[in-house]
Amino acid sequence: MTLLSVNVNKIAVLRNSRGGAEPDVVRAARTCLAAGAHGITVHPRPDQRHIRTHDVYALSTLTRTHGVELNLEGNPFAPPREGYPGFLALCDAVRPAQATLVPDGDGQITSDHGFDFTRDAERLHPLVVALKTMGCRVSLFVDAGCEGLEKAALLGADRIELYTGPFAESLARGDAAGELARCTRTAREAQMLGLGVNAGHDLSQDNLGEFLATVPDVLEVSIGHALIGEALYAGLETTVRRYLDVLDDASNGQG
Known part of the structure; x- marks a missing residue:
């Protein structure tokens, strides 16, 4: 069965918009875990627009207390600055189960593209080695249809995370066949290279089932924006359980 890691960045966005400690990121994460989520994802950014360093420590x-995985996302090339020690320094401090490397810049509202392995492989290699030495499983954010996946495998990465934004957009337009085919080809290529496959970005209750019914053997999805938005209407615990039902249905369909 595909695992669900809930991204709680948006809880921190709401908290930071007002200041203070509410809503409480840790309480929200605890609620997700009580509802059955398999892990928690956060993507601390250097500009501290949402998740901050103290949140990473608390999460x-x-x-660890709940015996589930923390997936820490970030740009390993971004330099440290006040309040942000750098991605590798955070990983070294908290030793997340998974470190997902994402090539996002400060100006991006959200992650919107994967690595270019022709350009980035040489710089990524020592960082992947360092994270593996820390005991982290390493996942690399990639575009469906990207070239150079064999380089990702040679870097020592364990997994890729498929960027599913274009799939979600195409499904909303009623024309997802092409993006699903690209995601499927990339997933199968990665798996043939010995890489596990995760997925994330703009996945929702409306599109997750179709994605998992087509793309083979996805190990984990990290979902935040849609899940938190849906939870405003249905409640956080109920929404997490609905996602778990989608994952269970997809697992039964593949079985």
């Missing part, structure tokens, strides 16, 4: 303690 690390929470996930």
Whole structure:
């Protein structure tokens, strides 16, 4: 069965918009885990627009206490600055189960593209090695249909995370066949290279089932924006359970 890691960045966005400690990121994450989520994802950014360093420490303690995985996302090339020690330094401090490397810049509202392995492989190699030495499973954010996946395998990465934004957009337009085919080809190529496959970005209750019914053997999805938005209407615990039902249905369909 595909695992669900809930991204709680948006809880921190709401908290930071007002200041103070509410809504409480850790309480939200605890609620997700109580509802059955398999892990928690956060993507701390250097500009501290949402998840901040103290949140990473607190969520690390929470996930360890619950015996679930913390997936820490970030740009390994972004330099440290006040309040942000750098992605590798954070990983070294909290030792997340998974480190997902994402090539996003400060100006991006959200992650919107994967690595170019022709350009980035040489710089990525020592960082992947360092993260593996810390005991982290390493996942690399990639575009469906990207070239150079064999380089990702040679870097020592464990997994890729498929960027599913274009799939979600195409499904909303009623024309998802092409993007699903690209995602499927990339997933199968990665798996043939010995890489596990994760997926994330703009996945929702409306599109997750169709994605998993087509793309083979997805190990984990990380979902935040849609899940938190849906939870405003249905409640956080109920929404997490609905996602788990989608995953269960997809697993039964593949079985």
